Amino acid sequence: MTAFATVKPSSLSREAFIETFGGVYEHSPWIAETLFAQGISAADDDIEHLHARLAQVVRTAPREAQLALIRAHPDLAGKAAVRGELSAASTAEQAGAGIQDCTPEEFERFERLNAAYQARFGFVFIMAVKGSDRQRILAAFEERLNHTPEQEFARALAEIDKIALFRLQAM
Incomplete structure (x- = not known):
């Protein structure tokens, strides 16, 4: 407790x-x-x-x-991040995973995966990135593209709950 x-x-x-x-x-x-x-x-x-x-x-x-709720989340390493338009919490979470340090090739890969994921599922890829790094995030992206829409909907909500817990713990 x-x-x-x-x-x-x-x-x-x-x-x-x-x-x-x-x-x-x-x-x-x-x-x-x-x-x-x-x-x-x-x-x-x-x-x-x-x-x-x-x-x-x-x-x-x-x-x-x-x-x-799912659609309220930004793309990981997406255009909003590049333009500095993320919420303070999202900025800190992505920075903690080193996303801001992506090489141009990694940013291109994130953009390609973000587009493929959005086209397949109709919402952004969500992952609680605290304690993770770019390589693990990209690997999870590629693995989860093979899920069914229902699996990913449930996974997105589960990841959002993890993010919420991290944010509460940070208070």
Whole structure:
């Protein structure tokens, strides 16, 4: 059980809760809004407990909302990253995996794989890249291109949940 160092979710107003946790899931404050509407208790002051409840909101959301959540994520090493348009959390996560250090050939490979993945699945490739590196990410990209659309939809949501947990732990 890990508690937040400086903030107790159970002590926050609706506005403060959404401001604090609305970005845990990329550009999707509706998840924090939904959870707050369900009620927040002292048990939610535990990171893992809060994460499990947030993940449950995602799991029980309509498929269209889940797809919108997936589509809210940027391409790895994509044009938004090159232009500096990522959220602060996404920028830090991609930098931690060394994506900003790609060679021109690696950037081209990322762009090619991003395009193939988007064409096959209709959304971006999502991977919780903390603790990973460019080579492992590219290998995962190529492997996951062979998955079915349903497998990748489920995998994208699972990766998003990992990202959310990493973001909560960083708070």
